Amino acid sequence: MTSTPLADPKDRSDSLPGNQAGKREQTKLANRAAILEAGRQIFAELGYESTTVRDIIRRTQLASGTFYNYFKSKEEVFHALHDDGVARFKPLLRAARESAGTDFQAFMITAFGAYFNFLLSDGQIEREMAATPEWTRVRFDTPESLALFDELKGDIIAFATEFKLDHLDPELLTAACVGIAQEIGERLLRGRIKDVDAAARFAAYFVLGGSQRAQSELQT
Template sequence: MAEAMGRRERKKQLSRQAILKAAQQQFATRGYKETSVADIMNAADLGTGTFYNYFQSKEEVLMALLGDSVEMVEAAVRSEKEAGGTSVDLLAAGIKATASFLDENRYVLPLFLAASERAAEPRPQEAEHGSATPGFKGIFEEIISQGQLAGEIRNDVPAELIAEMLHSIYQAAAFSKLEIPFRDNVAMKTCLLLNGIRKE
């Protein structure tokens, strides 16, 4: 019986991964808005009704895909922390990792920007079904708060406001009219902002 349960769980995981992979492909080729749940499930070679056993909505799939970049940011921040970096160094590492992910996966950028306003809190139905809302602002905010406590970051500005400004760098770079590559644009803006919040 345990073996049957194990097989069932593996099958469920494979189906979920197939849906995510198909969604990634469809979003890349059709665009997020133009992709329907039926398109995703056809590409996954699964019945459309099966979708709702794993996700509540197309937006929930988007959030799951964006979770990859959250993991990348967290890994970059951990690595910088282990190397003895300051809170400002941790922020720089996290921002750089996010910019790299978005630059290497350009189709994700509009999805990232569309989701950014929803990133503050998971909705009750998302939490209930295990969907992770990307926590970029939360990651930055936590580092900033710790930096303020450590006396590395100025504390006359709320951590939430600084985190919001850092998060908006990607949108500003994405819509920039300057002939500067996306990553360089993000890096320059990041440098200016971090110099402004660093406590002397």
């Protein structure tokens, strides 16, 4: 990086109304957005495995080489889209925590419900499964989603402390919650399970009862 010390390099935005950034900056944003949008569509149409970088770039006005100015591979596009989803879901989880206060049960019901509804309505990438052969799945754990898991783990630890579930490994507890959410969520997406609210309540009570039972049995 050449650190151009002469004059402020990027201060072209001199309080001009409407003129937000340099043209270069604008098209960069636009191109990136175009690639992401094209990727979203193609992944939903062809599934992750079958789509190629060419498929994505062909849906835009850009040349093939340009793709690599923005992403290293289709995987990176998928990651970006996935992280987008995580970012959209995060506030929902936080809302669940805040509205629940210290009520573990309320938290669980709201959180599972939020996740399942999110999958069905907003989970743009997750729909990719619909185009994917029944038997294949690709799943990514981006730093972004790991951060979400950690946040969830924090919540779970807080409640576990509150309810004196002190014999439970938070790692195991979080894993169980995530696994349940994943597996039921997938069946909801595939239409193998229909009733979203019932599923959320089931999952929530399952976790509650499971935690208590594990706690009492694992006293040592």
